[in-house]
Amino acid sequence: MDRTLEIKNLHVSVVDKESVNTKEILKGVDLTVKTGEVHAIMGPNGTGKSTLAGTIMGHYKYAVTEGEILLDGEDVTSMTVDERSRKGIFLAMQYPNEISGVTNSDFIKTAMQARLPEGEHIKLFKFIKEMESAVKDLKMNEDLPHRYLNEGFSGGERKRNEILQMKLLKPNFAILDEIDSGLDVDALKIVGENVDKMRGDNFGAIVITHYQRLLDYIKPDYVHIMMDGRIVMTGGQELIEKIDANGYDWIKEELGIVTPINTTPRVSLGSCAINTKNKEGNK
Ligand code: ADP
Ligand code: MG
Numbered sequence: 451m452d453r454t455l456e457i458k459n460l461h462v463s464v465v466d467k468e469s470v471n472t473k474e475i476l477k478g479v480d481l482t483v484k485t486g487e488v489h490a491i492m493g494p495n496g497t498g499k500s501t502l503a504g505t506i507m508g509h510y511k512y513a514v515t516e517g518e519i520l521l522d523g524e525d526v527t528s529m530t531v532d533e534r535s536r537k538g539i540f541l542a543m544q545y546p547n548e549i550s551g552v553t554n555s556d557f558i559k560t561a562m563q564a565r566l567p568e569g570e571h572i573k574l575f576k577f578i579k580e581m582e583s584a585v586k587d588l589k590m591n592e593d594l595p596h597r598y599l600n601e602g603f604s605g606g607e608r609k610r611n612e613i614l615q616m617k618l619l620k621p622n623f624a625i626l627d628e629i630d631s632g633l634d635v636d637a638l639k640i641v642g643e644n645v646d647k648m649r650g651d652n653f654g655a656i657v658i659t660h661y662q663r664l665l666d667y668i669k670p671d672y673v674h675i676m677m678d679g680r681i682v683m684t685g686g687q688e689l690i691e692k693i694d695a696n697g698y699d700w701i702k703e704e705l706g707i708v709t710p711i712n713t714t715p716r717v718s719l720g721s722c723a724i725n726t727k728n729k730e731g732n733k
Contacts, residue, residue: 461516477679493676540621542612605632642667
């Protein structure tokens with residue numbers, strides 16, 4: 451069955467640690483993802499990509515001030531992370547947390563168990579087999595399932611581990627936040643290919659990345675450019691190459707976000723100031 455994740459006019463604020471003021475990060479994001487589709491989100495640092503990812507998953511630090519997140523038409527905006535996870539949403543975080551005292555396999559088993567209808571239990575033997583095969587697919591160390599979650603994991607191991615969780619949990623919607631950062635070329639290939647293998651009628655993804663290389667493995671159907679808390683441009687794969695070669699400044703210029711250097715401004719400040727003054731004077 452086709453499923454739809456719909457983000458409508460999403461406004462999100464965070465509490466600024468230093469000033470205790472709230473700061474609006476997302477300023478009206480619209481995005482619709484259906485199962486079977488892969489959407490890439492690119493954009494400069496600090497534009498709100500991780501905020502969008504965390505908000506879709508329901509992270510506590512993000513406050514939705516306007517708009518909604520709908521899953522098959524049902525508003526999930528006030529649901530907990532667990533509820534959203536049970537409904538099939540998964541987030542691979544940019545900075546995965548350590549959880550001491552909980553092994554990797556226990557963590558995944560608990561998450562899988564939570565998704566089963568009441569009274570049903572995970573078949574342990576099947577789980578172990580699946581876990582072993584996913585560990586092999588991702589070329590991870592055999593001891594990884596038995597270690598505490600992310601404790602002492604290298605950056606690359608953490609990222610691979612997020613994909614391991616995704617493979618076992620089989621979400622309908624996965625949000626992958628800079629899953630390629632900190633990966634060497636070989637690991638990038640392994641991660642990219644494993645994500646690509648998930649593609650199918652029951653899987654939709656939002657892939658946040660800065661680089662073309664990951665998207666060579668997971669070819670997106672749509673590419674969105676995010677700037678200053680909004681999606682300012684949507685296109686196809688041609689956008690990826692353009693950004694790789696030219697960065698983001700051309701988009702700002704095209705959209706009139708900044709006036710390009712060495713061109714005549716359309717309205718000169720001087721005349722504005724004079725007009726205002728005259729108006730005031732004529733009152
Ligand atoms: P991106 O992932 O696109 O690099 P983020 O979503 O991580 O951007 O951050 C967007 C903006 O929100 C940044 O300016 C960042 O400094 C700010 N921000 C994120 N979290 C907090 C927080 N807890 N307190 C204050 N500002 C925050
Ligand atoms: Mg980020």
